[in-house]
Amino acid sequence: MDMELWYTEKQTPNFGITAKIGKTLHHEQTEFQTLDVIETKQFGNMLVLDGMVMTTDKDEFVYHEMLTHVGMFTHPEPKRVLVIGGGDGGAIREVLKHPSVETATLCEIDRRVIEVSQKYFPEIAGKLTDLRVEIKVEDGIKHIEANPGKYDVILVDSTEPVGPAVGLFQKPFYQGIYEALRPGGVMVAQTESPWFNRELISQVYRDISGIFPITRLYTASIPTYPSGLWSFTLGSKEMDPLQVEESRFTPLETKYYHPGMHHALFQLPRFVSELLEQEG
Amino acid sequence: MDMELWYTEKQTPNFGITAKIGKTLHHEQTEFQTLDVIETKQFGNMLVLDGMVMTTDKDEFVYHEMLTHVGMFTHPEPKRVLVIGGGDGGAIREVLKHPSVETATLCEIDRRVIEVSQKYFPEIAGKLTDLRVEIKVEDGIKHIEANPGKYDVILVDSTEPVGPAVGLFQKPFYQGIYEALRPGGVMVAQTESPWFNRELISQVYRDISGIFPITRLYTASIPTYPSGLWSFTLGSKEMDPLQVEESRFTPLETKYYHPGMHHALFQLPRFVSELLEQEG
Amino acid sequence: MDMELWYTEKQTPNFGITAKIGKTLHHEQTEFQTLDVIETKQFGNMLVLDGMVMTTDKDEFVYHEMLTHVGMFTHPEPKRVLVIGGGDGGAIREVLKHPSVETATLCEIDRRVIEVSQKYFPEIAGKLTDLRVEIKVEDGIKHIEANPGKYDVILVDSTEPVGPAVGLFQKPFYQGIYEALRPGGVMVAQTESPWFNRELISQVYRDISGIFPITRLYTASIPTYPSGLWSFTLGSKEMDPLQVEESRFTPLETKYYHPGMHHALFQLPRFVSELLEQEG
Amino acid sequence: MDMELWYTEKQTPNFGITAKIGKTLHHEQTEFQTLDVIETKQFGNMLVLDGMVMTTDKDEFVYHEMLTHVGMFTHPEPKRVLVIGGGDGGAIREVLKHPSVETATLCEIDRRVIEVSQKYFPEIAGKLTDLRVEIKVEDGIKHIEANPGKYDVILVDSTEPVGPAVGLFQKPFYQGIYEALRPGGVMVAQTESPWFNRELISQVYRDISGIFPITRLYTASIPTYPSGLWSFTLGSKEMDPLQVEESRFTPLETKYYHPGMHHALFQLPRFVSELLEQEG
Incomplete structure (x- = not known):
């Protein structure tokens, strides 16, 4: 059985999406925002700024x-x-x-x-x-x-x-x-x-x-x-x-x-x- | 601080939605499927059959x-x-x-x-x-x-x-x-x-x-x-x-x-x- | 497939427990706190005050x-x-x-x-x-x-x-x-x-x-x-x-x-x- | 706002723990099991075999x-x-x-x-x-x-x-x-x-x-x-x-x-x- 790691973005206080992830590829606090790159199983690499999905390989x-x-x-x-x-x-x-x-x-x-x-x-x-x-x-x-x-x-x-x-x-x-x-x-x-x-x-x-x-x-x-x-x-x-x-x-x-x-x-x-x- | 209860539907093995809920209004195993009605904060009442969202008040x-x-x-x-x-x-x-x-x-x-x-x-x-x-x-x-x-x-x-x-x-x-x-x-x-x-x-x-x-x-x-x-x-x-x-x-x-x-x-x-x- | 509803208590900002629940039996904002009773599969009925587990049937x-x-x-x-x-x-x-x-x-x-x-x-x-x-x-x-x-x-x-x-x-x-x-x-x-x-x-x-x-x-x-x-x-x-x-x-x-x-x-x-x- | 990534282990079908994580440090399918190392905020590095926590730095x-x-x-x-x-x-x-x-x-x-x-x-x-x-x-x-x-x-x-x-x-x-x-x-x-x-x-x-x-x-x-x-x-x-x-x-x-x-x-x-x- 695999370890399951899920990334959840609360898009509103009451609703969100959740995506199974593989590796966390990058994490950084830049001068302006937090910047993460994670590997999702559904949508490929995902760019996340300040906890919000910006873009993914697939969509x-x-x-x-x-x-x-x-x-x-x-x-x-x-x-x-x-x-x-x-x-x-x-x-x-x-x-x-x-x-x-x-x-x-x-x-x-x-x-x-x-x-x-x-x-x-x-x-x-x-x-x-x-x-x-x-x-x-x-x-x-x-x-x-x-x-x-x-x-x-x-x-x-x-x-x-x-x-x-x-x-x-x-x-x-x-x-x-x-x-x-x-x-x-x-x-x-x-x-x-x-x-x-x-x-x-x-x-x-x-x-x-x-x-x-x-x-x-x-x-x-x-x-x-x-x-x-x-x-x-x-x-x-x-x-x-x-x-x-x-x-x-x-x-x-x-x-x-x-x-x-x-x-x-x-x-x-x-x-x-x-x-x-x-x-x- | 409120108790937070979230309903998560894995829409695929790797992706899903998650919704903050209030009450569980109904749960039943019918002759054909499980049937739930839950109160979500974002979309109002939600009808769920066999764990899959069928409809909500709002959308x-x-x-x-x-x-x-x-x-x-x-x-x-x-x-x-x-x-x-x-x-x-x-x-x-x-x-x-x-x-x-x-x-x-x-x-x-x-x-x-x-x-x-x-x-x-x-x-x-x-x-x-x-x-x-x-x-x-x-x-x-x-x-x-x-x-x-x-x-x-x-x-x-x-x-x-x-x-x-x-x-x-x-x-x-x-x-x-x-x-x-x-x-x-x-x-x-x-x-x-x-x-x-x-x-x-x-x-x-x-x-x-x-x-x-x-x-x-x-x-x-x-x-x-x-x-x-x-x-x-x-x-x-x-x-x-x-x-x-x-x-x-x-x-x-x-x-x-x-x-x-x-x-x-x-x-x-x-x-x-x-x-x-x-x-x- | 059953609808899965999980209650998660963040016991610290970085750690918590999660319990599969059945019905939400009670929700109320009292004069002093929020008061919930939920039915958990693992520990029976659970009393939750202000989002924190107070007691359960089983433990x-x-x-x-x-x-x-x-x-x-x-x-x-x-x-x-x-x-x-x-x-x-x-x-x-x-x-x-x-x-x-x-x-x-x-x-x-x-x-x-x-x-x-x-x-x-x-x-x-x-x-x-x-x-x-x-x-x-x-x-x-x-x-x-x-x-x-x-x-x-x-x-x-x-x-x-x-x-x-x-x-x-x-x-x-x-x-x-x-x-x-x-x-x-x-x-x-x-x-x-x-x-x-x-x-x-x-x-x-x-x-x-x-x-x-x-x-x-x-x-x-x-x-x-x-x-x-x-x-x-x-x-x-x-x-x-x-x-x-x-x-x-x-x-x-x-x-x-x-x-x-x-x-x-x-x-x-x-x-x-x-x-x-x-x-x- | 930081991206929140949580690792959840279902320790039983109905109960589990959830831990906020930083980086995923290692993932591997060995000859015998899956082997992961993740960085948790609460307990430091965590060793996970086949999805089950084996040990952490802190406990x-x-x-x-x-x-x-x-x-x-x-x-x-x-x-x-x-x-x-x-x-x-x-x-x-x-x-x-x-x-x-x-x-x-x-x-x-x-x-x-x-x-x-x-x-x-x-x-x-x-x-x-x-x-x-x-x-x-x-x-x-x-x-x-x-x-x-x-x-x-x-x-x-x-x-x-x-x-x-x-x-x-x-x-x-x-x-x-x-x-x-x-x-x-x-x-x-x-x-x-x-x-x-x-x-x-x-x-x-x-x-x-x-x-x-x-x-x-x-x-x-x-x-x-x-x-x-x-x-x-x-x-x-x-x-x-x-x-x-x-x-x-x-x-x-x-x-x-x-x-x-x-x-x-x-x-x-x-x-x-x-x-x-x-x-x-």
Whole structure:
């Protein structure tokens, strides 16, 4: 009989997931957070920051593809792309699949997330060495303030809205993103679970709607994230993702996203679309 | 400090969910299975059969709406509808929202599931007393054999493919359903998780495709089901769900499904649609 | 397959026990604490106060016998006995086994502990209706202040030293007990685990030694208590428990204690006796 | 917030312990069993064989001292001592504290237990390099068969009576030990929990009583072992442990055992001594 070791994440005070693990591959208190890598039997290596699952070998593709391609295809020709957070490199990997991209900037505050991901998640972080990639180890809020009018697409790949990441869910930050975008620019932020973060989603949607002329929310199904249903909020200066023409879609090698779902994504479950109609 | 009691369901040998509970409301070994009702803090009352979560107060609407309305709207005028399994009454409740329905037959093998649901899940089971409802406490396989050419829509609301429910995932059963349907008939079966039951989904899709001229799979996001992503497989004698005309959709009070998503649903994540292309 | 429900008590921030349970029999927030009764498969009904196991059907005899008989046999003829805390009635049941006892007073602050124990633990609480028993629902500290020179034996059957029970582990309380005892009086207090509460044991031993001429500590093995090893501290005005004569021991029906172990108990494991030699 | 990883051992189907862990230091499937070393916050490094806790840094002294010294002091002058099992080296370390010892033989079937203990438990295994120690990597049953009349003291430091260790709890094995002992020889075997292994204790006691003229059982309190209470059964060819003279006791550096408890140990809790009176 084997020794059974289970990792349990309480995703809310009353609900969580539990995963059988093999080895603990890494544990570290970085300058910003605790950082663990554990080997799970179900989902492969798992990156955990401050006790919350960030990504796993087996299901990372959903999050990274869905954070990236909807916004990238909404912009007619994204050349300069910024990922805020996302030190594991998964969003950058997806960004680089778009041939128009000239520079993909990763702005991650915690250098150790990048380094540990390169060691334990080579399939996720492997493209960080691409020549088009520029890595900035700095605070995302400061970076956008310092770079007005620079980017075509900005992707906010943040941790949960606790501790250092709180500012990444507030209106001044989205205003800063608006200003850091060039004309025609598009932003997409991960915006948590429609089951467990209803007020946050309503608030963020209102905030982004107050800044960007076009705001759209869509969801994807991610097994290791709280409730398994995850939301992303897109703000766009000009182009409505619902108006993207077929010819815009170049073929990509993906496992979740495909252009055929680009418009379908916005047909939200009713309880989700109702979150977007609430008055503040 | 409160006493903490957590219910953990190992949804696979290596992964599961855990929910903080209040009271254990009911425990019983029925003729067919163990039947528990527990009070969870996150999802309200939870029905558990043989250790597997069947439904909860808070997220039941996803499963019941999505099992029901896609098939119901695919049929031009469903009058006689059969639900196999589904003793909690949730699918029946959704069926009755369609004004064309004349009789809604519930064929549940375990009388105790019905009785206990009526006691602890009044919002789910409450419509079982509707005059259009006919309850048969019997084996679903025998029921369809005994009723050829009777139904317009058949919904398979089964437990997991272990123990007594194994036969409900096999080709002879789907052949029986085909024969129990009238011309133009439509079936929908719950067909498990695309993450954890890949081979089963491929097999069932092949089996149903070998019987029905039109076969389609779609998914929905259910927090308390394994992986949070759930599949449904539709078999149709005549009508393709993708061809349903707008005029067919009557307004329904729902929380997840709405006619706007009827076609969008079939834009599957790529890793799911790939399951349907596999040779046996 | 059965639904598995496990109750876990973190006895320290880093260690705990876990017990498979059947039904949750009772849950209540009393005026003083949360009070739960759960049905465990291993130890029968379990009483839990503020999330900490107080007693179980199967192993209660160890705690109740060992809290009671060492002190009772140390006193030459205990007539008036006080139990502070102990609302489950187990210590009172043991006290009443001694024929010299004329009155056994239970001073329990929380009436609901008594009432719920009478309902769910009849074998423990059953003697609370004995004519020699007097029940006072009041604060133990106030009770001893109001009753100087009244008792022959006082047993402190408290919860853990957190919240309302903190005062029951402090020197003024032991001084009050000294004064509430008649000449020749004996006290015994439960004093937690030698593994997990080392400083508390040292401190309490010093405090009691500063008040009573004779102080002795002994231990017993209780599976459902933290570390499985539990300590009791005895303070005596005259009689040393090590000097009790054989003739004193009347036969008792017990499952753990027997007179043969009366002296042996004080042969402590070395790491325990070292706790008693520490300077404050 | 830290990632919380807990190791749970179900010590019975219905009860267990749970320990917060840091790193998993080692995992291996040896020729005989799975072997894990994990870092626990409460008890330091923990050795786990086939999913069962064998020893920990913090509480190992109880088991190793109590397995060893009672038997060693019962023999008037133990020169040749055999430990069967005990690959962690803890029993050998205790044996070597007795100045009469000339050779201490470790007979452990699984070489990897020895090697891994030497790496991760230097304080336990450190004396395995002592010049008086002889290590035999072989089956204990075969070893005693091949060595009649050789040893003064034999200590059976086995794993639980499942799988390969079953034979170490059966009468032919104890008969073999009897024959492997010289005149005046003494054996001690670990014999599981009086709470959870009642029948086994009764059976083993009867078996050893049927072979050795003197049989005695005693217990010790070990937090990480099932129920926290552990039994040891001693068989002796001549000397009764209750008759050991004071002069026999040489001073030892220990943390649990001391000569003062040598006789007290046999004053068993009544429910334990009752196990020894049962007819087969």
